[in-house]
Amino acid sequence: MGMNVHPTSSPAGRLAAVGNQMIEIHLWLTAELARLRASLDTAAPEDAHPSRDLRAHCLAFCAALGRHHTAEDGGAFRLLADQVPELRPVLANLITDHEVVAGILGRIEDLLGGATPMPVARVRGELDGLAALLESHFRYEEKRLVTALNALTGQPGTVEDLLG
Template sequence: MHPSHSPSGRLTALGIQLIEIHHWLREELAKLRASLDSPGDPGTGLTRELRAHCVGFCAALHRHHTGEDGGAFQVLAEQVPELRPVLAELSADHRVVADLLRRIDALLGDAADGRSVRAELDGLAALLESHFTYEERKLVAALNQLAGDPVQLLGVTPPTGAVPS
């Protein structure tokens, strides 16, 4: 993925890129959940394409959270110490999300049916919506003051054309 650019060609502030990344992750999760609602061949469970999409989404989400924990959160903790309790809460959320991603991965490896995966993805969607909203509300302004490589600080950059909601 490439860094997000504004129409003037300047790099977009990191906080805005965070919103764009979250928007993209929300969209990908919504597509994945919708694809589980699409009728497939009866009795076949998840298709190979659906499994690949799920694995790809989970990997991107994991990279994003790992990047935040090892990048932006460390920098913010040093530069804005009053955010440390918020950062600790967000990192705890990341661990809960990682557990959910491991459960989803195990279901995919066990050739589970779409209903089991859908139940986990529904729980993940609810948790992420709360997490992303809180993170954006608490961190965007502080992130916009930082300079640095979005991949190192946020784990990923939004795909070209991602638009914040």
């Protein structure tokens, strides 16, 4: 059927309100992380079944967050660095955050990689650190970039290219 799940992307492939879309993605990622942490809190570490589901949920979240940051680095941030050079120091800070996040995601993936049962307490510790970092990262990114991103309206491209 080809239902369009991104109704804001116009048929012409022109960018519209990219900054608002970034906020939407951040809200979704934040809600997913909260769901993941809540499901960890109810998990019985010695029970293999929630562990398998949790492992899958964890890995899916890590992949989604990683995709978003990789796309920002190569898409939105590159475009802004070209068009709004005064934002380059802000973008450099955000890319540094992305590297820290990637390190946390790597540690989570390592924890999920082998151990059975899942080392719930250690995964929870990493997710707590990730949640604290993302909260400040997302706020800073939104405060500094939304207006500039929304000014890109009308340029060719897709939100997926810029934000993942």
